[in-house]
Amino acid sequence: MLRRLPQALALKLALAPLALAAAAEPPAPAVTVAAAETPAQKAARMQWFADAKFGVFIHWGIYAVDGIDESWSFFNGKISHADYLKQLRGFTADKYDPQAWADLIRRSGARYAVLTTRHHDGVALWDSRQGLNVVRDSPAKRDLVGPFVDGLRRDGLKVGLYYSLPDWSYADYDVHTRTQKRYDVQADPARWQRYVSYYQGQLADLQQRYNPDLLWFDGDWEHDAAQWRSADTRRQLLAHKSGVIINSRLNNYGDYATPEHGLPVLRPSAPYWELCMTMNRSWGYQPHDDEYKSTQQLIQILSQTAAMGGNLLLDIGPRADGSIDPRQVERLEGIGRWTTKHAEAIYGTVAGLPLEHYGGGSTLSKDGRTLYLFVHGKPSGDLLVKGLSNRVLRARVVGSNATAQVRVLDKFDWSPYPGLLFVTVPQDALDTDLTVVALELDGPAKPYHEESKPIESNG
Secondary structure (H helix, E strand, O other): OOOOOOHHHHHHHOOHHHOOOOOOOOOOOOOOOOOOOOHHHHHHHHHHHHHHOEEEEEOOOOHHHHOOOOOHHHHOOOOOHHHHHHHHHHOOOOOOOHHHHHHHHHHHOOOEEEEEEEOOOOEEOOOOOOOEEHHHHOOOOOOOOHHHHHHHHHOOOEEEEEEEOOOOOOOOOOEOOOOOEOOOOOOOHHHHHHHHHHHHHHHHHHHHHHOOOEEEEEOHHHOOHHHHOHHHHHHHHHHHOOOOEEEOOOOOOOOEEOOEOOOOOOOOOOOOEEEEEEOOOOOOOOOOOOOOOOHHHHHHHHHHHHHOOOEEEEEEOOOOOOOOOHHHHHHHHHHHHHHHHOHHHOOOOEEOOOOOOOOOOEEEOOOOOEEEEEEEOOOOOOEEEEOEOOOEEEEEEOOOOOEOEEEEEOOOOOOOOOOEEEEEOOHHHOOOOEEEEEEEEOOOOOEOOOOOOOOOOOO
């Protein structure tokens, strides 16, 4: 049976440390930095995230029971809200093995994971004090967040928790569906204040219980920073844990950008960013969604993301019983084979050469002295690197003992142009998914950027 706490009791149970200032906040700055945090301090706080390159997103909730769109199915009128919530009865989690989840994520090569603790439907995966949750309101009858957090930490992985700012099921939230609103925030600020206290109370509860390394917000588009009290929320989160990382979906009161689904064509301007993407077309479990990307395609996406200095947050959607679709397991393990073999070219690297220098994507070691070239498919000839002003000391195929041959052509003493670097990769050293060639340089990489022009003197 579904139960909702009376509003008065719900308000009484809201966590005291999260009482809100009623004053409206200024608009979010274009680049947000925590108060008194220097660039060096932020860089130190963000270092593990910048080095990680690969994480696993987990969308798990009652929407897996019928295999329908998470929250959006009732919001968009495909199903009634009442029928959507009937899925609570089938959410058993009886095959949930949180340590097996964590172990699979570790084998994939991901360095962190982000679990949906509560989506827009308002159904929490832990025993939240307010609102719906699977502990009270489903056959699961237990906390599903804590054991997974423990499993990740046993495997040395960072913990990320997703939290939706809206709760379309909660009586004090203004939006119910795309066509239905419960009230106007401007006309009833006290009711809105109750909702803000509710969501900030849940965040405090999550931090106190699980102490996450990263908080992944969603849904900020429904209200502005002043209404969400975004700056206040950020202050409270950092007051609890000064090292916590926050994504951008808190009306830009976060630490990194979150492009979604589309692999960027141009490198994002944000210094830290993360591409979130599904394996098929669905975030949650939908058994009839067979439009899966292959393991090789996912590895290409991961390598291209790293080449532009970003992270890939790749999604899986477990079933309602807690088991994971074998197609998703296969892809994570396939990625793990590749990341294990090519770890030096991914983890702890920075963005490589711009695409005008090398068309396949590349990364650089932090000291800039090793350039990693991603080789897609089976090349029919040499690789070409343009405008690299360094001498190559050694060229090798990562994950093997093979040596690659290099030759510089079109280099003249009278011209500053560094010439064309051709790299010959042994065919028998090619990886089945994506080959990586390491060029060890005589110093930090120096790309040549001058525009070509007519020769004025060749002697």
